[in-house]
Amino acid sequence: MPELAEVDYYRKVWNPGIGKKIVKVHLHPEKRIFRGADTQAIATELPDRTLQSSEARGKQMVFRFSGGIWLGIHLGMTGNLAVAEKAYLPQKHDHLVLFQSTQALIFNDMRQFGRVHFFQGTGEPDWWSKIGLSVLDDAFDLRMFADALKRHQKLAIKTALLLQKEFPGIGNWMGDEIVWKCGIDPRRKCGDLNRAEVQNLYKQLQLVCSVALAKVGEELDSLPEKWLFHERWKRKGICPKHREELTKTTIGGRTTAWCPKCQK
DNA sequence: CGAGATGTTCGGCT
DNA sequence: AAGCCGAACATCTC
DSSP: OOSHHHHHHHHHHTGGGTTOBOOEEEEOTTSGGGTTSOHHHHHHHSTTOBEEEEEEETTEEEEEETTTEEEEEEOTTTEEEEEEETTOOOOTTEEEEEEOSSEEEEEEESSOOSEEEEEESSSOOHHHHTSOOOTTSTTOOHHHHHHHHHTTTTSBHHHHHTOTTTSTTOOHHHHHHHHHHHTOOTTSBGGGOOHHHHHHHHHHHHHHHHHHHHHHTTSTTOOOTTSTHHHHTSTTOBOTTTOOBOEEEEETTEEEEEOTTTOO
């Protein structure tokens, strides 16, 4: 379930590995997850390096090691990180496992829509530095939000919210949550929204992101009870506002759960 | 057995 | 040129 907050949650799962050396690397170099990455370097350069720090931006996370090494991980649709005992036996979809003297750091991704990046040198790799401004950054103001929507006038608002270039970290459930909280039909075009609606979308965007980060930071699936989140996965979900049944519509190629009664 | 799943990218068409 | 759409990617579950 990796969107903004879940990504940061999984990043922290590897925290016990910080300050410790990698002693052995297990990987499936031929897998799609490594497309474009130097698997040879991952296998030969990581051993003996110390994991120093980690950070998440949007759906991307980075793990920095001694020797100027940056390991990027994107969880895709089904990826997750885990920690296990040092004698852990890698499973079928554990495409990258970093063994330390006390434990194993595991990256598992069944569908392999995720990806691994590798960089070694001075400065920052593109795949990290080119990620857009966080929607929670002070500099991301209403004006910036409105300008972003203006660049995509003909796009459905639900689809626009999923643009990583504009709103890093927003995924399918967060997009649904935001338009639902605003009472806006997810199919509405960005160019057709009035000023009050844009302002409300901006506000709810920030609220959903900050609450998700605060709640999920501690434990997955700990979001407020009355959020659409808990209903949107169900076959016959109910709108938490007034108990009417939700509708599912494909918008921009993604399943969108919304309430025709309160989203106009 | 077919459909769908929390994401990105590419090719083709405005 | 930039923006938009649909298909493709790999695998499992319902």
